[in-house]
Amino acid sequence: MLPELDIFVGNYTLIDKEAYDLWIEGYSIQEAVGVMKQRGVLETWGANMDLLISDVADNYRTFDMLEKLLPTPLRLAEDWTFQLHPSVQKYVIEKYYSFDGTVIREILGKKLSGRTRKDLDDVAEKTGITLRSCRRQFDNVKRIYKQTDDASGSVKLNIQASFLLPPALAQKYATVVFLTSNRFETSKRRLSYLTFEDFSKCASAMMVHWTSSEVSEGVDDCDLEREFLVRLRDLKIVLEREKEHRNVTLSHLRGKIPDRMCLEVENNLKTYSRALISIAVNLINNRDLKDFFVNVVEKFIEPCKQGRWKPEELECFLKVYTDAGSNLDVMSSDVDLKPCWERYMKVMQICIRQLYHS
Template identity: 70%
Template sequence: MIIVEAVSVLQQRGALETWGASHELLTSDTLDHYRTFGMLEKLLLTPTKLAEEWTFQLEPAVQKMVIEKYYEFDDIVIREIIGKKLSGRTRKDLDDVAEKTGVLLRSCRRQFDNVKRIFKQVDEMPGSVVANIQSSFLLPNELAKKYASIVFIINNRFETSKRKLNYLTFEDFSVCASLMMNSWTTSTITSSFNVGADGRDDSDVDREFLMDLRDFKLLLDREKEHRNMTLSHLRGKIPDRMCTEVENNFKVYSRAIINIGCALNNTRDLRDFFVDTVEKIVDPCRQSRWKGAELEVFLQVYADAGSGLDIMNR
């Protein structure tokens, strides 16, 4: 059936006229290509073996292209996968994903299998997830970074499937995961194998870091000072209307941020990080019509003001 579909597509693209071939020859040639790919695909499951295989004497540039194409994915498909277990049942239900996204079922299965394969390979490996993916699967840096964010989200079991998160894209989660991997993970490891540029093992959130976040509750004792310092540095940087918004609702914003941060040492609260952030911070900001650039300024000033209070030496 797949061969028939492929031949039909090639005919629609004018392959018969371009090459002056008969329908039978086109079908035979297409079948040969599928047979070749069937043998090649076994090596693509472990890309490092492709360079060692003499049956397919591919140029390095061609090898790189084939591997990258095989491991490419559709963001809309991965968005549906990251909130689910990488189980056989999930794979059986991929027809729902295919229907929802408009991506062919066999492509959804390939993407699911690739995610599961990479996750199983690098999940227990120490060091940089990106480096481990690149060394094991020979993927280009940007694609390896995307897979690393997937591994991080799945490994830490972040909740991404709740209805209130439906509007968030895979890129939204990927960017957040990358930032967490850079700032929330262990910076000291015992092995030098595939460590990141800063010596970081970024596969798991640093539990000591999460425990330290509880100290930010001390900011609640100096909330008035924190508010006044934030406002004094905000004026002139964002519109007056938003300064008034901060002045009137500083307690709401500040306590939401602090309470989320202080609870992250609890496994359940860490998993619900995206849910809580959207519900307690993002949604109120959207209702107050914050613009992205304005909110970024506020959060930076808020953080700087909190640091300026030097609460740990009080």
């Protein structure tokens, strides 16, 4: 009597997610086999080493062929060779374009050139991420930057449309494009304590409030609005009303922060205020714009650290300082000045809160 067999035929390519994750992380076949063995795969499936090695090698061949389509995810969605279930396709693309903040932090501020790619050995050694993974992340950043830098409209939406990435990941790439396009200095020694997340949060705030998207929905949010930067020079008038601004700030701060910090404000408000205003009025200059993070850390963050501010105290001070500036008499005499001040300080509050590591 012949044995009965149940056979199922399908056209979807099967992806072993555990093997795929290890491939994404840059492990070789032998390294991936070792990791799986440590995780107890042999015991779980009742397999031997030869079978595990053969299975991982087979999966890796599939991933290597699949990688030819991953630089253009839209092609992957239409490809007949690798027909993936929609949920698997989403996973494969998102995982391929995932990145480590420590690696991107090392790439920020550098030219996306072949020479930089050759130096990724140092990045791999410093971050503990495999060289293969570092190269994948670098290539993805370069590819996305090249395709979206000159495109009009929302950078995030362009990335989503072209690379089929989820909103959160597309937004992170958008901040990388923004920081790279505007050539912000991120490599100076005094900025070494900052993480990719710090720069990304600040960039996101700038993209929302300092680009043309602030006043016109759907326009390019990668270029800072020049008219706004020019208008910032008028904030010098806040320094001319320094005594009035100081008195209102101090009166509204009392009772909200400790007395020792009120004394700190009383003694050093001129230093803090002039730092904030000088950064504003000089942003129209390309050099000062490029050195935005350097100037914020050097002129404001470091003096605040010397003053031993707690983050919540500093946040309270900035809010009161901003509100006091908004209520100056001079603000009511110029219809555009108050919105400019508040637009500037909204981002500065976000950036300072993010960059201030106590």
